[in-house]
Amino acid sequence: MLDLSMLSKGFKGDIVTPSDPDYTESIARWASNAVKKAKIVAFVKDAEDVSLALKFARDNKLDxxxxGGGHNSAGASSSEGGIVIDLSRHVNGVKIDAEQKLAYVGGGAVWGDLDKTAIEHGLAGVAGTVNHTGVGGLTLGGGFGWLSGAHGYVVDNVVQVTIVTADGSARTASSTENTDLFWGIRGGGCNFGVVTEFVYKLHPQRRTVYAGVIMFAPSALEKLGPVIEEWWKDPDExxxxxxxxFRGPDGNLVVIIMLFYNGTETEGKTCFRAFFEIGPVMDATSEMPYEMVNALNNPHVPYGVPTYMKGVRATKPRLEVAQKVFKTLVELTENCPGFSISCAFEYMPLAKVCSVANDATACVRLPYNNVLVTIxxxxxxxxxxRFARDASRILTDIVLKANVELTDAENTVYGNYDPETAVSNNGGEKxxxxxxxxxxxxxxxxxxxxxxMLFSKWFAITPA
Known part of the structure; x- marks a missing residue:
């Protein structure tokens, strides 16, 4: 039996155990298969609370x-029989310094909090593509989204963090203070501590943008291939x-193109004219408030559903690969009622991302976009x-085998799209x-x- 008095003394936040009425809610996650039964959920209020929780975990040898947002489908934000240091309840504020164009964001905030607060000042930060994901996970893994073409990775826009390291010390890391740690957290995952605050560089942002989806019948895939290849030769930042x-639970098969242009509807439709000339069966694009863009996917990715995600990189668009992936997706889901399966080929301009040297941050820069399977x-x-794991591997292997320009060792993966927590002995290899x-x-x-190795979730780094 754990003596919680050693933790509760001086702890300002909330301590939840299996006997508490809000325990089930406290361990709930976006992917319900990522739920694990923690002994303690510590809803911290500040860095001092984090330090107390870490000390308690060390003293009691707890995992x-x-x-933060709890979006890792592999369960990296959960612990079976251990302690969860949860930032989401109390450490989730967003403060904007409009004059300096900076956002001070709690480690438990989600991107929607930042999007909605910053745009009130005519500003925005580089975020992801779903606004209920946590700022912490996306940032520490590198992070990219609709503004990356103009402003780079999320980590390229971090100017400072407050982080509690394994020894319980709260440290400021920036380009002038604890610079080695600042380098490591920008792409090194949660290996070095608990980040209680991120300070992000913001950019002037127009209030409305052009975005949404156009939908095609599967028969249009052959025409879409050359259009995508041509568009990708010189994409606008x-x-x-x-x-x-996508095949939804109803069994319907569709080809979706999700569009974004940081400008007017007229400019956006000009940029994507060739796609419209093919003749989509549905057009749900419009000029909309900027803060709505990253909410467009929310209805399709609700909380509390079993989920498996796996991503790989593709060196360039290839029609034959898209056709094979689509055909295989159809075959895999013929007898899977209730399953939804999607394979997303992402095309975000990478010139800005790759203009940063590979050794400038822990996050590597490659001129290739991601392909993500979500089941x-x-x-x-x-x-x-097991089916989801096997199906995702079959689909991503098609992409990997087509990357003829790369050796197996060069076929790297993006940390935020990694499907396993990598706590095992081969974690270092991953x-x-x-x-x-x-x-x-x-x-x-x-x-x-x-x-x-107090911090061993997600992709663990083996100490030298």
Whole structure:
């Protein structure tokens, strides 16, 4: 029996255990298969609370998980029998310094909080593409979204963090203070501590943008291929596009193109004219308030549904790959009632991202976009999870095998799209694959700040 008095003394937040009425809600996650039964959920209020929780975990040899938005489908923000340091309830504020164009954001905030607050000042920060994801996970893994073409990765727009490291010390990390730690957290995941505050650089942002989806019949796929290839040769930095193959729980198959242009509807439709000339069966695009863009996907990715995600990189658009992926997706889902499965080919302009040197942050820069398979299903069974894992691998292998320009070792993955927590012995190998030439430096940092691997979720880095 744990003696909670050692934690509760001086702890300002909320301590939830299995006997409390809000326990089930406290361990709930976006992907219901990622739920684990923690012994303690510590809703911290500040860095001092985090330090107390870490000390308690060390003293009682408890597994540690950090929860911000709780979106990791592999369960990195959950702990079976351990302690969850949860930032979402109290450490979720957003303050804007409009004059300096900076946002001070709590580690438990979600992107919607920042989008809605910043735009009131005519500003925006680089975010993802779904606004109920947490700022912490997306940022620490690199982070990209609709504004990346103009402003780079999320980590390129972090100017400072407050982080509680494994020894319980609250440190400020920036370009002038604890610079090694500042380098490591920008792409090194949660390996170095609990970030209680991010300070982001903001950019002037027009109040409305052009965005939405156009939908095509599967027969249009052959015409879409050359259009995408041509568009991708010289994409506008204000634009972004995602091609999605989707089969919903109703069994219907569609080809979706999600569009974004940071400008007027007229400018956006000019940028994507060739797509419209093919003849979509539905046009749900319009000029809309900027803060609505990252909410467009929300109805399709609700909380509390079993989910498996797996991503790989594609060196360039290839019609034959898209056709094979689509055909295989159809075959895999013929007898899977209730399943929804999507394969998204993301096209975000990468010139700005790749203008930053690979060793400037822990996050590596490659001129290739991501392909993400997301599978969701009704019943949280091991059999369904096994099917989702196998199906996603079959689909992503098609993409990987087509990357003829790369060796196996060069077929890297993006940390935020990694499907496993990598706590096992091969975790270091996975981290090496993600961070490539930066991995030795990250191992040295891990030895300095967390030699006992207190933080071992997501993609664990082995200390040097």
């Amino acid at each position: 540690i998980a950090i929860k 204000k634009a972004g596009m995602i091609q999605i193959f 969701r299903w009704p019943e949280n069974t091991e059999e369904n999870l 981290s090496n694959l993600m961070t490539r030439e930066n991995y030795p430096r990250l191992r040295a940092l891990k030895k300095k700040y967390d030699p006992e």
